[in-house]
Amino acid sequence: MSDASASPLRLRSPTTLLLGRLQVILMLTIVLLPIAWMLLASFKHSVDVMSLPPKLYTAPTLDNYRELFVRTEFLHNTWNSLVVASGATVLGLVLAIPAAFAISWHRMTWPATLTLFARMAPGTLFLLPWFVLFSKLDLVGSYTVLILTHGAITVPVALWTLLPYFDAVPRALVESGQIDGCRPHSILLRIALPLVVPGIVVAAILCFVFTWNYFLFALALSGFDTKTAIVASFNFVGEGVTNWGALMAAASMIAMPPLILALLVQRRLVSGLAVGAVKG
Amino acid sequence: MKSIAADPPAAAPTSNAAGIAAAPLPRRTRGQQSLSLAWMMWPAVVFVGAMIVFPLVYAVWISLYDASLGAESRYVGLGNYLGLVQDPEFRNAFKVTWLLYAAALSMQLVLGTWLGVVLNGVTWARNLVCTIAITPFMLPPVVVGMMAMVLLDPSVGIVNWIIGLVGIPPQLWLAHPKWVLASVALVDTWQWAPFVALLVLGGLQSLPASVFEAAEVDGVTGWRRFVYVTLPLLGPTLLTAAVLRSVDLLRFFDLVFIATRGGPGNASTTMNMYAYQQGFEFSRFGWASASMITLSLVVLCTVVVFARLRRAVTW
Numbered sequence: 001m002s003d004a005s006a007s008p009l010r011l012r013s014p015t016t017l018l019l020g021r022l023q024v025i026l027m028l029t030i031v032l033l034p035i036a037w038m039l040l041a042s043f044k045h046s047v048d049v050m051s052l053p054p055k056l057y058t059a060p061t062l063d064n065y066r067e068l069f070v071r072t073e074f075l076h077n078t079w080n081s082l083v084v085a086s087g088a089t090v091l092g093l094v095l096a097i098p099a100a101f102a103i104s105w106h107r108m109t110w111p112a113t114l115t116l117f118a119r120m121a122p123g124t125l126f127l128l129p130w131f132v133l134f135s136k137l138d139l140v141g142s143y144t145v146l147i148l149t150h151g152a153i154t155v156p157v158a159l160w161t162l163l164p165y166f167d168a169v170p171r172a173l174v175e176s177g178q179i180d181g182c183r184p185h186s187i188l189l190r191i192a193l194p195l196v197v198p199g200i201v202v203a204a205i206l207c208f209v210f211t212w213n214y215f216l217f218a219l220a221l222s223g224f225d226t227k228t229a230i231v232a233s234f235n236f237v238g239e240g241v242t243n244w245g246a247l248m249a250a251a252s253m254i255a256m257p258p259l260i261l262a263l264l265v266q267r268r269l270v271s272g273l274a275v276g277a278v279k280g
Numbered sequence: 281m282k283s284i285a286a287d288p289p290a291a292a293p294t295s296n297a298a299g300i301a302a303a304p305l306p307r308r309t310r311g312q313q314s315l316s317l318a319w320m321m322w323p324a325v326v327f328v329g330a331m332i333v334f335p336l337v338y339a340v341w342i343s344l345y346d347a348s349l350g351a352e353s354r355y356v357g358l359g360n361y362l363g364l365v366q367d368p369e370f371r372n373a374f375k376v377t378w379l380l381y382a383a384a385l386s387m388q389l390v391l392g393t394w395l396g397v398v399l400n401g402v403t404w405a406r407n408l409v410c411t412i413a414i415t416p417f418m419l420p421p422v423v424v425g426m427m428a429m430v431l432l433d434p435s436v437g438i439v440n441w442i443i444g445l446v447g448i449p450p451q452l453w454l455a456h457p458k459w460v461l462a463s464v465a466l467v468d469t470w471q472w473a474p475f476v477a478l479l480v481l482g483g484l485q486s487l488p489a490s491v492f493e494a495a496e497v498d499g500v501t502g503w504r505r506f507v508y509v510t511l512p513l514l515g516p517t518l519l520t521a522a523v524l525r526s527v528d529l530l531r532f533f534d535l536v537f538i539a540t541r542g543g544p545g546n547a548s549t550t551m552n553m554y555a556y557q558q559g560f561e562f563s564r565f566g567w568a569s570a571s572m573i574t575l576s577l578v579v580l581c582t583v584v585v586f587a588r589l590r591r592a593v594t595w
Contacts, residue, residue: 016401017401017402020401021402023395024399024404024409028412030470031413031415031416031470032415034427035416035419037427037430038423038427050436095324095327098320098323099320099323099324099325101317101320102321106317108321114325114332114333117332117336120576120579120583121332122555122576124555124556124560124572125335125336125339125572125573125575125576126335127560128335128339128342128565128568129334129335129338130335133335133338148331149331151331152328152332155324159324174315175315184317184319188320212420215420215422215534216534220560230422233422233426234422234538247430250426251423251426255420255423258418258419259419262415263414266410
């Protein structure tokens with residue numbers, strides 16, 4: 001295999017290689033240090049979190065997590081986050097999979113362009129009309145409204161992620177299904193769907209992470225019982241909490257699901273994130 | 281070589297079809313019998329219409345009114361927009377947005393390109409490195425904001441302690457009107473430069489090796505090769521990265537909202553932050569909608585400009 005990276009490499013001297021490695025290590029350190037610092041701090045006693053010079057090793061403690069889960073509603077908030085993120089992911093996939101199939105088959109551009117606008121307009125723009133609408137329907141504070149509004153993020157994301165995967169399904173295969181007498185929905189379910197499973201996995205993970213991370217909609221539209229973990233931890237900051245240890249424990253807890261999911265699909269994520277721009 | 285960061289996904293399914301595609305299919309007359317799947321997209325279109333187009337139309341409509349909480353709304357035409365142009369707070373937000381945009385985008389593109397090129401040359405532990413590079417931009421903005429607050433705290437933050445070791449006096453970072461934008465831009469760069477780097481790495485790996493070999497034969501190496509060969513070929517990739525980052529940076533909100541609340545004063549009040557404050561803290565719905573629509577148009581124009589640019593540099 002000849003690719004771009006192989007040939008320039010042959011002529012590199014050991015010094016250049018070493019320099020390259022040092023730059024990579026420097027980059028990894030800068031990327032990882034703040035995250036490591038957050039994790040470490042979440043296992044420290046509050047007095048040690050802010051001590052300078054920093055104590056690299058202190059006897060680890062679970063006090064921060066205990067405080068978080070026992071003295072606050074954080075466990076319930078995490079459950080809310082899970083419900084909303086899963087709900088919005090399922091909603092996004094259920095709507096986007098058939099749409100992506102149809103759009104890809106008919107080679108249409110306008111529906112995708114329409115949804116692209118959702119990615120360009122600021123979230124605040126939608127929030128105000130939603131608030132008015134859902135107040136009238138008496139839905140503010142319900143899971144329904146949180147899942148629906150985050151669906152406005154997940155449907156476009158899922159659609160744009162899935163399109164190239166559906167484009168790669170051979171047309172002849174779909175046509176042969178039609179000739180064999182398959183109805184359109186069974187062509188989708190039996191022929192196309194099994195071929196785009198990797199795309200669905202990437203789309204699902206992106207949808208989940210986007211919803212999990214997004215806090216503006218939940219901030220304005222969640223009620224006391226449906227407050228998500230992100231909003232709850234944002235309120236900790238707003239209250240001017242001095243317990244940095246507990247704050248870092250909350251941050252670590254919220255950071256875990258996206259990180260674990262991201263590791264599962266790794267670099268496909270990058271192409272998934274970029275796809276909207278490439279087509280648009 | 282299997283690792284391509286931005287590989288066009290799902291090439292695999294084609295193999296399944298090979299056998300079937302080879303057999304001649306009985307063709308029916310086109311048009312009448314051809315498969316129509318259009319109905320499958322209607323649920324999504326209706327949903328998007330209800331959730332995105334309706335609010336958009338509503339926002340445009342209300343932006344033409346002087347509508348506030350508890351007051352009779354009054355039609356003012358383009359009055360809100362004309363008022364925005366003259367409002368010093370909005371002008372400030374406009375300036376802040378573009379300053380932050382210029383600082384963060386340039387840092388992210390330069391650092392991202394540099395890191396991408398370095399990663400391309402160093403195959404050592406590349407999978408691990410790529411995995412780690414993903415982590416910052418998968419983190420929730422709230423978490424990044426909290427980390428920034430803890431690390432950049434003027435009195436107990438570790439960053440001041442580290443620069444103190446080399447004799448630099450402690451800085452206020454997020455609390456100083458002059459430095460807050462630079463600090464926010466730096467934090468955002470920490471989060472997103474790795475993303476640009478991975479895009480660049482993917483772009484580099486999709487370039488034809490022959491071009492680099494030709495350059496080598498012609499004796500173009502090192503810095504000159506980067507400037508005259510690599511960079512022009514990376515044009516489309518860099519513009520893709522620029523579009524993606526532009527859309528986020530022009531709408532900059534999360535980090536500012538969490539870590540600075542637009543302050544100190546209004547030193548980090550971006551247009552999006554301004555719109556939020558007007559709408560949800562001062563309940564000036566018409567005014568806020570006008571500023572949000574202005575912001576949307578700014579984003580749209582920027583994306584269109586970049587799309588034109590990319591058409592120009594695509595090779």
